[in-house]
Amino acid sequence: EDWNFMVVKNGDTLKIGKRTLMFIDMAMLHWPDSIATYVVEEKILFSNDAFGQHVASEERFAEDFSVEEALKWAKLYYANILMPLATLIKKKLEELKGVEVRLIAPSHGVAWRNPKVIVENYANWAEFKTENKVVVVYDTMWGSTEKLARAIAEGASKNAKVRLFHVRKDSWTEIVTEILDAKAVAVGAPTIHNSIFPPVAGFLSYLKSLKPKKKKALVFGSYGWNGVAVKEMAKALEELGFETQQFAVKFKPTKEELQKAYELGVELSK
Incomplete structure (x- = not known):
């Protein structure tokens, strides 16, 4: 009962010393209580489940692990968990266009030093863009x-x-x-x-x-x-x-x- 709780909502910020945390609502991506945290000064997005993969690696970043391999696992994760949420994902991607992101670090899987790669793939998957397959x-x-x-x-x-x-x-x-x-x-x-x-x-x-x-x-x-x-x-x-x-x-x-x-x-x- 002595804990100093702070309930946050989309767009709220919290100053912690030299850094400012901004909270971004990610409800239903893919849990009702999902929320992402954006570090304003470093432009890092801790995206929770979004942009993640079910893969464990010694490498921390997609670029070290292999971008192609990371995308393969990200696609599998998206197709089998997030596909039915395509409409919500398109809306959320549109909202994130106003946020400058230098690094995306999901709660599981490797992080993305080049966020454009995974964001563009999410946009294509959410639009159900097809290959000749x-x-x-x-x-x-x-x-x-x-x-x-x-x-x-x-x-x-x-x-x-x-x-x-x-x-x-x-x-x-x-x-x-x-x-x-x-x-x-x-x-x-x-x-x-x-x-x-x-x-x-x-x-x-x-x-x-x-x-x-x-x-x-x-x-x-x-x-x-x-x-x-x-x-x-x-x-x-x-x-x-x-x-x-x-x-x-x-x-x-x-x-x-x-x-x-x-x-x-x-x-x-x-």
Whole structure:
């Protein structure tokens, strides 16, 4: 009870000897109580979780650690934690334009001696700016959906960089990171028990929670009795605002159906 507490809000300052601390509201980036601290004299922004990474390194700065490697981890962190907060992030970046920052030091990960690099990447990610890249994600029971996935990936590779992922063999965090700046996504699953094969259903639930935007999509899969999985996957992606095509094949795909899958991949990559 004898502690001298000071409750601060956005823009408040506190003088501590030779230095002045200014507090910047960072609520929901990514906790309700998040706040950043700016050291006025040194122009250092202690940004809390923003601009951070889940990485531990002997080096303290991105420039010593490798800027490319630091950005890889920062992108993974952004895609899997901050992506659904894009609107708030754009607003906060606009507010920070009025603050001269020489160094950004997040609460975890390496610090940025050249803040422009990470700030520009955050701006691009928040705008969902895309690269010429197609991400193909699938799972398969007896190999039929995998054949379609590989045909689609081969077709898409004619016009774009392609990343092919299996939802039970590859990390969901890595898949989502690649989807963040992809222009198009293809998702495939067989139908089981009148629904989506569970591993892909789980992945789609995770993806929906992160709210990616500005993508074209293709959903595909093999079925025996009906092709409900393809319809349900299409609905999930359409709820995200994706412009979506569907392609369902009964049993093992024929040579003609694999050619059709290839052509759909080419079209998706344009």
